[in-house]
Amino acid sequence: MVPIRVLVVDDSAFMRKVITEIIHAETDMEVVGFARNGQDALRKLAQLEVDVVTLDVEMPVMDGLETLRHIMDENPLPVVMLSSRTKKGSETTVQALALGAVDFIAKPSGPISLDMELVAQEITHKLRLAASAQFHRPKKPSVTPKRNASLTFPEPTQGAATKLVIIGSSTGGPKAVEEVFAHLPPNLPAGIVVVQHMPKDFTRSFAERLDSLFPFPVKEASNGDLVENGKVLIAPGDFHLMINSDRRVVLNQEERVMFLRPAVDVTMEGLPRVYGNKIVGVILTGMGRDGARGMAAIKKAGGITIAQDKNTSTIYSMPRVVAEEGNADYILPLDRIGGAITDIVATMR
Numbered sequence: 001m002v003p004i005r006v007l008v009v010d011d012s013a014f015m016r017k018v019i020t021e022i023i024h025a026e027t028d029m030e031v032v033g034f035a036r037n038g039q040d041a042l043r044k045l046a047q048l049e050v051d052v053v054t055l056d057v058e059m060p061v062m063d064g065l066e067t068l069r070h071i072m073d074e075n076p077l078p079v080v081m082l083s084s085r086t087k088k089g090s091e092t093t094v095q096a097l098a099l100g101a102v103d104f105i106a107k108p109s110g111p112i113s114l115d116m117e118l119v120a121q122e123i124t125h126k127l128r129l130a131a132s133a134q135f136h137r138p139k140k141p142s143v144t145p146k147r148n149a150s151l152t153f154p155e156p157t158q159g160a161a162t163k164l165v166i167i168g169s170s171t172g173g174p175k176a177v178e179e180v181f182a183h184l185p186p187n188l189p190a191g192i193v194v195v196q197h198m199p200k201d202f203t204r205s206f207a208e209r210l211d212s213l214f215p216f217p218v219k220e221a222s223n224g225d226l227v228e229n230g231k232v233l234i235a236p237g238d239f240h241l242m243i244n245s246d247r248r249v250v251l252n253q254e255e256r257v258m259f260l261r262p263a264v265d266v267t268m269e270g271l272p273r274v275y276g277n278k279i280v281g282v283i284l285t286g287m288g289r290d291g292a293r294g295m296a297a298i299k300k301a302g303g304i305t306i307a308q309d310k311n312t313s314t315i316y317s318m319p320r321v322v323a324e325e326g327n328a329d330y331i332l333p334l335d336r337i338g339g340a341i342t343d344i345v346a347t348m349r
Contacts, residue, residue, distance in 0.1 A: 004029040004131045005049055009041040009067070010056040010082065019054060019082075022120045029127060038062025042070055045077070052130045053079045054123075055101070057092050068096050078102045078130035083202075090205040097174040098209070102130040102314060106199050129171055129287055133314045153187040153346075156229030160247035161191035163278040163348055164227065164271060165341055168264030168294070170197040170286025172314025174206060176334055177284065178213065181232075183338025186215040190280070190345045191227035193234075193241065195264045197286065200237030207234040225249040235262040242270050260290055264318075268294020277302030280344050282337060283328075284308045286318035295327045304344050306330045306337055 006023055008031055010016050020031045033048050035041035037059045045053075053071065057064040064081060071077055081104040083093040093104045103126045105119060165188070169176055173196045184192075198206060204220045210232065211218040219225075221233040227247045235241040239251040240262050257263035264283070268291065271279050281298040283291045285308055295305045307319035307328035312335070322328045332340055 001028065003027075004127060005032040005051045006030065006127060007033045007035065007041065007044055007048065007050045007053045009035040009038070009053060009059075009064075011036050011059040012056075015056070015082070019123065022123050023127070025120075026124050029124070029131075038064070038067030038070070041067055042074075045071065045075060050077060052127050053077055054105075054127070055079050055081050055096075057081055057083045057089055057096070063092075065092055065096055065099070068099050068101060072100045076100070076135060078133050078135055080105060080126050080130050082107055085199075085201040087205070090202045091209070093202060094174060094205045094209050098178055100175065102126075102133050102135070103171050104202075106201060129315060133172070134311075134316065135314070152185060153189055153230075156187050156189060156231075159226075159228070161189075161227050161229045162275070163190035163229075163280075163345055164243075164275045165190050165192045165280045165282065165345065166264075166268055166271060166294075166298075167192070167194045167282040167284065168196075168268070168286075168291040168318070169194070169284035170288065170290065170315070170318060172285035173197070176308065176314070178210070179334050180282070180284070180338045180341070181210060181214050183335065183342070184214075184216070185342060187230045188216070188342065188345055189229050190278075190348075191229060191247075192232040193221070193227065193243070193267065194232060195235040195241060195262050195267050197260055197262070197290070198237050200239075203234055203237040207232075210234070221249045221251070223249060223251050235267065237262070240266040242267060243274055245274055247274060258288060258290055260288075264291035265294040269297045272297055272301035272303070275303075278348055279303035280341055280348075281305045282307075282341065283319045283322050284334075284337075285313040285315050287315045288317055289321040291318055292321045292325060292327070295322045296325065299327045299329070304329050306332060306340055308337065309333050 218232040
């Protein structure tokens with residue numbers, strides 16, 4: 001078996017050493033080169049056979065974001081970003097995911113990250129995932145919705161939404177969610193909740209980016225938020241999100257489900273008690289089977305379920321399980337999911 005060939009890009013000699021030691025401890029991967037900044041990385045990529053790149057966000061000469069743009073334009077490869085947990089770091093990381101980075105690793109906080117070994121398992125897991133990802137040359141991120149001219153909606157009525165769109169996603173999800181949103185009209189007569197597997201330091205930046213790109217309001221959910229028509233709530237990292245009978249958000253830090261918090265299943269499984277059959281459940285790209293139980297519950301209640309198809313999924317695992325278990329009413333390419341949501345919501349009575 002040919003090992004996964006990794007190029008490590010980081011301006012810190014200490015970080016390059018730590019990451020290399022983590023990778024070399026695995027039998028199925030190897031470090032084939034190092035780079036200390038983006039320019040150096042681009043030179044190395046022209047010389048070496050590389051399967052995956054680990055790319056630091058903050059570097060001199062050419063930073064991680066600019067380097068990623070060059071990689072995606074010139075020689076697209078799976079890239080895993082290494083990000084600080086600062087606000088600037090999280091904002092840049094969310095931009096990187098939209099540009100086509102497969103995933104990211106949040107560096108442990110603290111001086112020089114001497115506890116980097118604590119995330120060794122996460123690093124090797126995400127490098128394997130990236131190497132197995134179905135990799136597409138990314139499109140430019142959409143910044144305006146592609147409106148369906150035949151479906152326009154009046155200003156949403158005030159008060160709690162009586163219909164709900166729930167979207168679950170993981171690896172490759174931030175970019176996929178942007179594509180879905182690009183095909184949604186303003187004033188959709190339903191509330192929208194997104195559960196994206198992402199740490200707490202990053203979900204707020206994700207919500208703020210979406211809010212800046214689209215004409216409908218997007219915010220990181222807080223306890224007590226009302227689910228309203230035409231508005232999007234993003235589940236905050238490290239919290240499960242549920243919706244109570246008053247259609248308000250209830251956050252909790254109960255046990256992780258399949259090591260996940262937030263978990264898509266936790267949100268989805270409680271929805272039929274509140275919304276009955278007026279639910280559109282969507283599962284996008286991601287590893288594992290989170291959302292499978294939730295989609296089964298939504299379908300059983302008479303809601304409509306959509307799974308992303310294999311050809312457009314970065315990681316075809318979460319949607320595959322939903323499809324294989326017979327709980328996907330529609331299996332669609334990414335660019336058709338937003339339109340399908342719009343059509344379904346418009347005909348829900």
